[in-house]
Amino acid sequence: MVRTGKEYLQTLKDDRAIYINGERVQDVTTHPAFTGITHTIAGLYDLAWDESQNMTYKTEDGTLANKIYMIPRSREELEERRLAISKWSEATCGFVGRSPDHVASFLAAFASSPEVFDRGGEGYGNNVLNFYKHVRDQDLYVTYVIIPPQIDRSKAAHEQEDKFLPVGVYEEREDGIIVRGSQMLGTASAVSDYLFVSCLTPLRPGDEDYALSFVLPIHAKGLKFYARPGYAEKSPSTFDYPLSSRFDESDSLVVFDDVFIPWQDIFVYKNIDIVRAQFHETPAHVLGNNQAQIRFSNKLKFLIGAARKVAAMNGIDKIPSVQEKLGELASIAASVEGNLLASEYNCIIDKNGVARPNPRFLYGVVGQQETIYASTIKILRELCGGGVLQLPSSYKELINPETKDDMYQYIRSTGVGAEEKIKLFKLVWDIIGSEFGGRHQQYEMFYNGAPFVTKGFSFRNYGYDEPVQMVDKFLGSYSLPTQVKELI
Ligand SMILES: Cc1cc2nc3c(=O)[nH]c(=O)nc-3n(C[C@H](O)[C@H](O)[C@H](O)COP(=O)(O)OP(=O)(O)OC[C@H]3O[C@@H](n4cnc5c(N)ncnc54)[C@H](O)[C@@H]3O)c2cc1C
Structure with missing residues (x-):
């Protein structure tokens, strides 16, 4: 049921x-x-x-x-x-x-x-x-x-x-x-x-x-x-x-x-x-991490959505250097989603008939998780400036007759009123600056083990045969000139 x-x-x-x-x-x-x-x-x-x-x-x-x-x-x-x-x-x-x-x-x-x-x-x-x-x-x-x-x-x-x-x-x-x-x-x-x-x-x-x-x-x-x-x-x-x-x-x-x-x-x-x-030996670690990355991929989409809205609201989204930052976020989120889909597409059916997400792609993201999340939050922080702190202490300033006119006069963007702006920027503060937001930075860094542990997962699961063979094949394609060899 x-x-x-x-x-x-x-x-x-x-x-x-x-x-x-x-x-x-x-x-x-x-x-x-x-x-x-x-x-x-x-x-x-x-x-x-x-x-x-x-x-x-x-x-x-x-x-x-x-x-x-x-x-x-x-x-x-x-x-x-x-x-x-x-x-x-x-x-x-x-x-x-x-x-x-x-x-x-x-x-x-x-x-x-x-x-x-x-x-x-x-x-x-x-x-x-x-x-x-x-x-x-x-x-x-x-x-x-x-x-x-x-x-x-x-x-x-x-x-x-x-x-x-x-x-x-x-x-x-x-x-x-x-x-x-x-x-x-x-x-x-x-x-x-x-x-x-x-x-x-x-x-x-x-x-x-x-x-x-x-x-x-x-x-x-x-x-x-x-x-x-x-x-x-x-x-x-x-x-x-x-x-x-x-x-x-x-x-x-x-x-x-x-x-x-x-x-x-x-x-x-x-x-x-x-x-x-x-x-x-069971698929537990790969299926658990697969769930974690489905969640993480959606979280990144949400964060880049917030960044995009902040940039538009502050009228900075047409500036090339800002677009570069938004592009960096887009490339981070797309890589995580891409790895998730690749791990699914290249799944391996184990001896019990279970489809295991491909560990090369799965652990590729695991090994970078601490830097991915930290970089995303850093860019979001940078795009917000002090806007997340020029907000009133609570929604009550929006309704108190003594304060509400100032709120609607000074907290705004082109075409955007106080309520909408405060709503978005308070959400962003909850992502980057609240105690909850801080705990999430710790969570993404540690939920799967300390960074030295997660990088070990990537190391053990990449599968080095193919890249080593590529290098060996290339090394085998040339050698010392014959005349030099004769001198050795
Ligand atoms: C928000 C949050 C939620 C969590 N939720 C859960 C949960 O639901 N269930 C659960 O079981 N666990 C959970 N964890 C625990 C998580 O699994 C551990 O934090 C993680 O395994 C790392 O262990 P640790 O925190 O004791 O750090 P430690 O192992 O003490 O490592 C801390 C730091 O010490 C250094 N260090 C320690 N040992 C070595 C070493 N051998 N070599 C090199 N450097 C080393 C590294 O710099 C490392 O980053 C959660 C953690 C957090 C932060």
């Missing part, structure tokens, strides 16, 4: 332990830090529920499901998946990174390769399949924490000052395990249904107690979320902060205070090799 936004909101009303501003949140659907994002996500579910959007499919088991859970088996199905996922990122202008389609992509990929999990012992592959079918058929929202907390990155998990800083096995019981410790960084976890927990960072020999992969409901006993400040909470209105007020998905440090995990919810148990293999 696919669920409605109302049904999603209903599932959030449980006794989950979310802490913000020193207090436990009673209801995320009404709390000012979370109400914006929960209602945005509800809107996404309503969109998928609307048959005319073509966002559902018939599963291999004959059930009706949201395409976010689709296992693509051809180029055409990859395209179908992209068109569906795109609708969600268009609706959020690319500003919700961990919408339900992100981890759904990982879970679909896990389910396509249960044999990888069975290497750890019989039954783990089945656990994966059962969980996948459960969340797919109930249309549930899963987020993840797959990075150990930032404490001392020079040490392995088992070498940290305390045994249970990163989450690890505290006790093994007949019916399951007790886990203790913490993990970062639960984006949107506070407003999701389930958490997937594992470790993407390479583990070292001795780290077996941390070599885990499991799922648990957000309201599980002992599971706690410490959220960073909520940007929506500080946003006086949607007119003044159109993105912060609706798309702040929140990030949390997640603490496991002796949480019980039954065996059926464990995918990998104390196995360093399979923790790595689940991401890179």
Whole structure:
């Protein structure tokens, strides 16, 4: 089944332990830090529920499901998946990174390769399949924490000052395990249904107690979320902060205070090799990144749209040097979109019949993500000048009889009145200058790993045989002159 936004909101009303501003949140659907994002996500579910959007499919088991859970088996199905996922990122202008389609992509990929999990012992592959079918058929929202907390990155998990800083096995019981410790960084976890927990960072020999992969409901006993400040909470209105007020998905440090995990919810148990293999031998990492780039591509389109409008509104869009900057933005956005389409067009069908986006093109963008986003924001900043700060503190100056005449007199552009100008420039400030905007710069730089990690993905996935052969062939086309050779 696919669920409605109302049904999603209903599932959030449980006794989950979310802490913000020193207090436990009673209801995320009404709390000012979370109400914006929960209602945005509800809107996404309503969109998928609307048959005319073509966002559902018939599963291999004959059930009706949201395409976010689709296992693509051809180029055409990859395209179908992209068109569906795109609708969600268009609706959020690319500003919700961990919408339900992100981890759904990982879970679909896990389910396509249960044999990888069975290497750890019989039954783990089945656990994966059962969980996948459960969340797919109930249309549930899963987020993840797959990075150990930032404490001392020079040490392995088992070498940290305390045994249970990163989450690890505290006790093994007949019916399951007790886990203790913490993990970062639960984006949107506070407003999701389930958490997937594992470790993407390479583990070292001795780290077996941390070599885990499991799922648990957000309201599980002992599971706690410490959220960073909520940007929506500080946003006086949607007119003044159109993105912060609706798309702040929140990030949390997640603490496991002796949480019980039954065996059926464990995918990998104390196995360093399979923790790595689940991401890179199954199509999980490529399908997860494919979703991320569909979102990113739409976000860039939105940003260049904003830049184009700012330039036109300020009457600078005919200046050649400004057009050069707009052209640079256009070329960045077109390259990202082009790589996305190339990865789909040149997909590789794996041994399980899954269409994997081509890693050369996929990771080509991953390796540049931090510079792409930073360059885009820099140009947008440059085009705006101080216009984003000559705005009134809120929309209220537009209605106060003492101030409104000045607003309409002095904040304007040729043919554009105060309301329209303030609206656009406040949106741009939310992109480049608000706390929400700053968090997005951090997000695009780190959501897929630190830059030294993402460039490693590009290095490992380019496929150097072809370029090296090209150079070898060329080198083979000439040699030292014969007379010189005779002298050697
Ligand atoms: C906004 C945001 C949202 C996120 N959401 C999620 C989420 O939903 N789920 C999740 O699991 N994770 C999430 N993450 C975490 C993300 O995966 C990590 O930030 C990322 O893996 C990098 O880890 P780190 O932040 O601990 O940085 P570190 O690994 O500590 O790296 C920080 C810097 O230290 C230097 N450095 C560290 N180690 C080395 C090394 N070995 N070699 C060279 N230089 C090094 C580099 O300069 C690097 O940039 C999120 C992060 C952000 C910022």
